[in-house]
Amino acid sequence: MPYRMQLFVDISTLLKPLADYAEILLHIKKTLSAEMSxxxxxxxxxxxxxxxxxxxxxYFDNITPSNAYYDLVSKDFREASESCYKTIKQSWAEIDKAAAGKKWTYCSLLKDVSELKDYLEFMYTGAAQYDDPQEYPVNKACEGIDGDSEGTYTLGRIFSGIVALRGENSCHDVDEFFSDETLDSSWGWQTCSEMVSPIGIGKNETMFQADPFYLTEYRDSCNKSFGVVPRPHWITTYYGxxxxxxxxxxxxxxxxxxxxxxxxxxxxxxxxxxxxxxxxxxxxxxxxxxxxxxxxxxxxxxxxxxxxxxxxxxxxxxxxxxxxxxxx
Known part of the structure; x- marks a missing residue:
């Protein structure tokens, strides 16, 4: 087994940190004479x-509907602005046709339009998940999208939303969140081996294109990336x-x-x-x-x-x- 993969097995299983917590806490209590604390x-x-x-x-073993995560992301954006929600929803088909048009300058050659879609999806979900009151990134993105002058084409509005979130940049690095180093991570290994969350996008009223979770495809991806076969029922069998x-x-x-x-x-x-x-x-x-x-x-x-x-x-x-x- 490659050293990096063995490292994941040694330190990234769920049982390892739990055991470490127990050992460390017992040691601290004994060292400080605080056994009864x-x-x-x-x-x-x-x-x-x-x-x-x-x-x-x-979010394991189909306890929660697969769509639930993306349903809530879409709800956050829709509550912020109906027109923003609709613009994002319409943008995916436009991206398929135009690969983002003239306004977008990429830091590296765009190999496939899916790279841009993944980048935008990551930006939207991150804004919704970390929609902190100091920044309110969902509102910020929608203000950028809605703030363009009337008649601006759809992808121009999307561009303005990303600028509102990320600022003006000489180019857009669509691989920013998806480098080999990022993907080849302990978290990726965990979600492929022990913590299989079947998150997908079905045919529903979200602002995203349909992208259902298929275990067979997920299994192939995990095997290719980490050489492991997902165990979708392990976590609920072990922990409930x-x-x-x-x-x-x-x-x-x-x-x-x-x-x-x-x-x-x-x-x-x-x-x-x-x-x-x-x-x-x-x-x-x-x-x-x-x-x-x-x-x-x-x-x-x-x-x-x-x-x-x-x-x-x-x-x-x-x-x-x-x-x-x-x-x-």
Whole structure:
């Protein structure tokens, strides 16, 4: 096995970081003579922990509809501007015809029009997922798209939206997010081996072209890139996921699932309370992992309150733990 691939196997499996966490925490508690001290674990996105921020734990094994992520991206843009949404929706067919026209200058030769489509898709999904209140990139992109003078052709408007997001550049690097180094990553290996999320775009009312998830094609791609065969049922077999309300209610405690409804990952998150101490904290306008980002003076009141709710819950966990220790 090539060294780089062996490295992925050695350090990038889900079991490895969990074991490392346990070893490190036990060592710290022993070193500090704090064996009886409680531990609160905070994690974000795929690494959700007790305070699980934006953790899409239900995007496995067809628990969540394949379209859900892109449905929410489209909803974010549509709420920002109906005309922006329609322009993006119409642009894909135009790109097929014109490969972006005269306004676009590429940093390297465009080998296939799909490269440009992938680049734009990545820009739109990133704007929606990280639509933070300091920047609101979805609004920024739509302001660029809608701000062109009347009569500007569709791809010219798309160009203006990208300029609004990325600024003026001498050329556009459509490979920016898709270099060999980026693709040949531990995350790519994980999603090909252990964490198969069947995210796709079906024939629905999104602003994207249809691109369904097909396991056979995904299997071929993973085998070509990493020499591994996806195991789509492994993660739910090992950790659960189906009937999560019943399972967690019986075997879980002290978990906060926090999600913002503008974050596409919330489509696969836990959005309702499961028990008295497995709580869902949701906000209408929050984006991906925003609640565990450093606080700023410009944070909106709803974000301040979300963090306070979460910290009050954690404080209650400490009080209950301390009371239980005294009783024993």
């Amino acid at each position: 409680p531990i609160i674990v905070v994690g974000a996105s795929y690494g959700g922990r007790e305070v699980a921020s934006s953790a899409p734990i239900l 996921g189906h009937d999560i309300r019943v399972v967690l209610k019986r075997f879980g405690s002290n978990i906060i699932f926090s999600n913002g409804h503008r974050d596409p990952c919330s489509s696969a998150g836990v959005l309702e309370n499961i028990s008295d101490n497995i709580i869902a904290v949701t906000t209408k306008n929050s984006s991906h992992c925003l609640d565990i980002q450093p606080a700023t003076e410009d944070d909106p009141e709803w974000l301040v309150m979300q963090r306070k709710i979460e910290m009050d819950m954690v404080h209650d966990w400490f009080l209950k733990y301390s009371a239980d220790l005294l009783q024993n």
